[in-house]
Amino acid sequence: MKPFRQCLMAVVVLSVVLLVSCKPDRSRLDDGHIRAGKSGVHQDLFRIRYRPKWQAQAQFAGIYMAESRGIYEQYGLDVEIQGLLQAQDAIDSLKSGTSDVVHLDLLRAIDVLRDSTWITNIGQINQKNAILLVGKRSRGINSLNDFKGKKLGEWRSGSYLITDIFLKGSKIPMEIVPIDGSINLFTQNVVDVVNVMRYNEYHQLLQAGIKEEDLFVADLSELGYQIPDEGFYVSKEFYSLHPNECKAFVDATMDGWLYAFSHPEEAIDEVVKRMQQDNIRANRAHQRWMLDKMKEVIMPIAGDLGKLKKTDYQNAIKLMTEYYNFTRDIPFEEFCPNGAQK
Amino acid sequence: MAHRSEDRTIAYQLISFVFAFMLIIFLASILVTRSLYHDIMLDNQLDNMRHLAHERIYLIDGILFRVESIARISRSVFSDYSLTDDERAGFLREILMENPQIHSICIADKATEGKPPLVMFTVRHKLTEREVPGHSYQYADWFQIPFITEEPFWTEPWVDTDGLGELIISYSLPVFETGVRTGLLRFDIRLSYLQELIAGSSYFKVGSSFLVSTTGTLVAHRDMDLVMNHTLFSLKQEYSEPSLEKLGYAMISGEQGHLKINGKSPFGRSWVYYQPLLSNHWSVGVAVDEDYLMRDVYAILMIQTVASVLIFFFVAIIIYARVLNVSRPLKRLALAADRIGGGDFDVQIPESNKSHEIATLSNSFISMQASLKEYIKNLRITTEEKNQIRGDVIFASEIQTKLVPSNTKHPCGVKELRAYGILEPAGDIGGDLYDYFMIDEDHFCFVIADVLGKGIVAAMAMTMAATLLPSIAPHVKSSNELLKELNSFLCRNNIESNFVTALLGIIDLKTGKLQFSNCGHVPLYIRKMDRSFTKYGETHATALGVFENLNIGYDELDLTIGDELILYTDGVTEAMNVDEEFLGFTGLEEILRKLPAPNPETTATMILESVHHFARGSSHKDDITLLVIDYKHPGFLED
Structure with a gap:
């Protein structure tokens, strides 16, 4: 029985040593980090x-x-x-x-x-913000005034606040259609104007075969709404x-x-x-x-x-x-x- | 840059010419062949591509139209029959199980009532159903677009996160109840199913079909890295290839046609035929590699090229061999010509009957050889005669030189005088003369003369004058009388009627009195020790040897110590420069002004050098004679 106990002790000690040595080098801080x-x-x-x-x-x-x-x-x-x-x-x-x-x-x-x-x-x-409102000239949008009464595809989360403030500030009433990231409502002419980032969705429109010259672009940062x-x-x-x-x-x-x-x-x-x-x-x-x-x-x-x-x-x-x-x-x-x- | 002569052999030139000519013909024929066959082959292959595209369109449109038809029937059943939710779901389950091309169906028929959509799909032939949580689905294209437009809609490919997470395309159509839109039905097809249909074409070994959505997105292509990552417009941006953009606009606009794509994109160097689907307005393209399309043309061109090279090779060998054969007599002829050039006029000229031109050339060489022999013989005789005459002339020149007194410090040993003379004939012998001699112990006579003309006759006349004057001078003792005697002599013995200009003077050594007569000769200059000079230009008669009873006058003047008499012939004043201007008396006087203190040798030498300097480069030549005498120069007192 004694050898068995000695073996058991040895296994326990070895396990403890192994557990200690295998423990990640992490220390928990006061805040739990x-x-x-x-x-x-x-x-x-x-x-x-x-x-x-x-x-x-x-x-x-x-x-x-x-x-x-x-x-x-x-x-x-x-x-x-x-x-x-x-x-x-x-x-x-x-x-x-x-x-x-x-x-x-x-x-x-x-x-x-x-x-x-x-x-x-x-x-x-x-x-600097990169938010643009773009509309197709072929749909009769050639100025900010043409936005009035049109459907705007606006992000339902994220950076919609500056767009809303712009529309209120510029007194442009538009029918808001909340959207996620898709540009297809715009390409399919379901909405007339769409909220895009210059660095992202705007270029996606160009890569979907819409020519820059066919778009009317309102750059909010250049229209007095330069909020980073x-x-x-x-x-x-x-x-x-x-x-x-x-x-x-x-x-x-x-x-x-x-x-x-x-x-x-x-x-x-x-x-x-x-x-x-x-x-x-x-x-x-x-x-x-x-x-x-x-x-x-x-x-x-x-x-x-x-x-x-x-x-x-x-x-x-x-x-x-x-x-x-x-x-x-x-x-x-x-x-x-x-x-x-x- | 000059070519080496061996590079310009007749064979080389002929072969080069033939090569250039054949190259032009070859290039022209290749261009013509390529142009003609290119259009024919392209038309044929475009027909094949069109058939292939039609086949793919038939297959895909067949499936999409079938799905549209099933969707419409389902919607009609929903609106025409009062079915419970379970019955509606059961009906759609039946449709899903019986139509394997439909991947999944989503029932969102009561979305406006807040009922969550139900997605049903099969996994290994076992039906699975799942409710879509939340409200985000309302902002997905499959729901939002047809819900707003109230029109059926085919989506772009999207990932079905509510189903199996695969790329699918969906046909959604709005559902109405009593005229009010309540929701949607959605029927899905796996994109991979359509990709398999597109990839199934294997008509072309090199080439492929592809599918482009309404946004220009490549939804099916053999290069899977492009699928869903690229549009034709993004490829245009990536590879800066405008033809891709042109293709993109044509395909998303629903056009039908073909286009050559250039550049290094995955479509580079290929022809694309494109035609739209009728169902969802996507576009099917068939791209075939330009090289594959034109392989038959290239094979023809390759055969043409090899044949042309072989023809040229054989033609070059034939030309080379023939030219070598024809030019062999020419080489022998050239060797014979070399020997003639070396002086062997008796060499045998080879004859050839290989061609008329070479035979003519041989005969011309033989004729030239005979002429040359005769010419050399005559030349030899003429040269011998010329050498004989030349010897005589040199002998005459030596005699003439010896007639002129040699320059010594005191002429004729007279200490009161110094003299220096130069006679420079234009040829071997000249017509000028100067001489001086003592008439008696107190009288020194000098003369300078110029016979019209040059050469032997003038020299002979001069020789007669030079011989006559010393012999008659002791009996006459007067300059004008001496010249009169000379004139009579010349008139009697002048065969060629050459007249002679002469200036003769007699100096009385005791008194220093100079008597001189100038018969048509250039003026005498007398320089003083202070370097001033006086020109005595008056002539006392015309030239001698023309009029027998010629009256000749004289002048007398007293020489002072150091006076220098400068006598010369018209070879000095008529010396001509390269601009054909004479030196003249002005030029001579200019020279005299620059002379140093009087000294006959220096004066004569410097005048001659100045005249040479003036006339350098001029081809005009005349006899030049100078005689300078000074009287009782201070050096005399020292002596």
Whole structure:
């Protein structure tokens, strides 16, 4: 019996040793976040779960390059790029704690702070919005005035707020048809005007055989509605616990964007690879266009890369107050602790 | 750049010419053949492509129309009969099971009442049904477009996430109850099913059928990487090939026709025939590689090329052999000509009867050889005679030279005088003369003369004058009388009637008195020690040897110490430069002004050099004679 006990003890001790040695190099922090030690990297990495706004495409090339080129690791981060969670809204992802960092439109971010300031802008990717309203000249649309009374295919989620504000501000009554990402309602003439991003759906229309000269294009940013859209947002609680990691995430991502802009073909290779892995339709010409147009919205002028400008924020608050009954006065520093004081 | 002579042989030139000529004919024939056959072959192949496209369209339209028909019948059953939900579902289950080409059916007939759509599909012949959760379906094309338009609608391919997650195309048609739109029925076909139908064509070994949707999307193509990823317009952007865009517009516009696609895209270097489907207005294309389409033309052109090369090769060999044969006598002729050129005029000229031209050439060579022999013989005689005359002339020249006094420091040993003379005939012998001699102990006589003309006759006249003057001078002692005697002598003995210009002077060594007479000769210059000079241009008679009773005058003047008499012939003043301008008296005086202190040798030499310098490059030649005498130069006192 003694040898059996000795053997049993040895097995138990060996199992404990094995369990200890096989345990991942992770330590749980006070807030429940994990520091993960990557093999071959001797420093602890802070794990961030990032939720992109849409499926893989060049709109997120900077994030992909930051990950694939190891820029996040250099900033001490282990970033998990989550798949598209169609069933869940980005706000819900933050609320439920499914994601740490999400992509949000500035107006939408302000809109969800009607009761309390529970989310924080940690970085502003796009300094300029890329929203266009396009109509076919063949359908009699040759000016903004021709929009009146026509059907507008408008995104039912995401960046619809600026379009609504534009229509209200310009006093253009239109019949709104809520749509998802499809351009087919427009190509099939079910709607007369459609809401598109210059870097994405607009080029899809061109690739569907619609000629640029056959389109009337209203660029909202050039019509006095220059409100930057995409930014990075976290819960206020998350920011208060990890301000340095939030800043590191934004800085690393913008480094990724700079790398993507200076190595466009490599960035497109990476984007197309990810699209193919996710079984998403991909053609390089479209992704090249998208990367090129993203550069125009991310870096319209030099300086303040990745930071929300105070004036842009104030303009957004003003529009929301005027057209969307927003009544709170949230200080810029509270909404965006790392913003640019201009 | 010059070719080496061996490169330009007759064979080389003939072969090059024939090659160039044949090349032009060959290229022209290839172009004509290609052009003619290209159109014929293209027409034939386009017929085949058209048949193939019709076949595919018949197959696909057959299925799509059948689905449309089933959908309409279903909708009619729903509207015409009061069926319960279970009966409706049961009816559609029957349809799904009996029509394998239908992948799935979605019942969303009561969407407006909030009833969730029901998707039914078969998995391994087993019916499966699933409710579609949420409301997102209302924003999908299959629902939204026909729901708004209230018209049936064929969708673009989409991923059926509520079913098996496959790419499908759907036919949706709105359902009405008592005239009110309540929802939709949707009938799905797998895209892969249509892709198999398109890929089933194997008429062409190189080429393929493809299917393009109403947005220009490639929904079926043998290159699966293109399918659903590219439109014809994105390919145009990717490959910068405008013909792809043209094809795209034609296909999405429902046109029918054919087009050549260039560039390096997957459609590059191919012909495409396209025609629309009647059901959903997609377009079927048949693409065939240009090389495959034209393979028969290329085969003909290849045969033509090989035949042309062979013909050229044989023609070149024949030309080379023939030219070698014909040119052999020419080579022998060339060798004989080389020997004649080397002086062997007796060499045997080869004769040839190979061709008329070469025989003519041989005869011409023989004739030329005889002429050359005769010419050389005459030339030899003439040369001997010329050499004899030349010897005589040289001898005469030597005699003439010896008639002229040699230059010594003091002429005739007279210490009061220095003299220096130069006689430079234009040819071997000349017609100029200068001379000086003592008449008696106190009188020094000098003369310079120029006979009209040159050569032997002039020299003979000069020789007579030179011989006569010293012999008569002791008896006459006067310059004009001496010249009169000379004139009489010349008139009596002048065979050729050559006249003579002469300037003769007598210096009285004791008194320094100079008496001189100028008969048609150029003026005398007298330079002083201060380098000033005086021109004595007056003549005392015309030239000698023309009028027998000629009156000749004279002038007298007193020479002072260091006076330098400069005498010359018209060869000096009539020296001509390259612009055919004479030196003249102005030029001569210009030379005199630049002369150093009087010294006969220096003066004579420098005048001659200056005249040569003036006349350099000119072909004009005349006898030049200079005689410079100075009187009681200070050097005399030292002596």
